[in-house]
Amino acid sequence: MKHLAGFAALLVSLLLAIPAGAQQDPIAEKIKAELKKQIPEAQVDSVRKVPYGSLYEVVVGSELFYTDDKATFILIGSIVDMKTRENVSELRMRQLNKVAFDTLPLDQAIKIVRGNGSRRVAVFADPNCGYCKRFERDLLGVSDITVYLFLYPILAPDSMVKSKAIWCAPDRGKAWIDYMVRDLAVPADTACATPQIDRNVEYGKGKRITGTPTIFFEDGERVPGAISMADFEKKLAAAKAPAKVSSK
16 A cells, blocks of 8 residues: 555645535545545545546545445546546546636736737746747737736745836836746836735645646636637637626
8 A cells, every 4th residue: 555655645736625515425525435444644625426437536636536336446647438438537627726717816916918908817927937938929919818827936936026126016017028038127116915815825835736827717617727829719719608697
């Protein structure tokens, strides 16, 4: 069981909120209890039956694996439905990683509006992130969008210093774009209070945001990492297609 304990140790710091009442299957409860005994370091968030090979899905933080009804093994990997050719595990993780857009702490973000601002997106980014800089350059060509930019300094010791300077600037959006797109120096003032940045980091940890950029669309879908503008535009359109969301 040493390899299982090592696996669990990698997962223990990652948590996923599961709605109350999700655990109703008595077998699932027994599996959860057995896993707790065998891998006490792991925080098992949910167990549920899946319609594939008598397997049970186990969610531990941001990880997904499978077991049998007695927890005699764990299966790490993806399930692919041969009829639909869909990666079932990937689709499930996308569902688990969704965050309702209007629950994001938007007051802690830099709001950047282009055109009529009708399409909304939230981005967690670090000023030292090269992929974030490339993404920001691409975003300049996207119209009719409101970007909620969350300063998320996690990559380098001076990421917090730069983030504070940008937040303290008279025009935060301009300071961010100037630095990320035009390679202009960040403002020198870091004397203002910046509790919002600390709260961003705390929030991001709770939502398992481990890299930048991390993008959230209006339908709640999360995309870790920069994506092409063609895919970005498709996701923007898809996010606006479902039920209406309340405006900010």
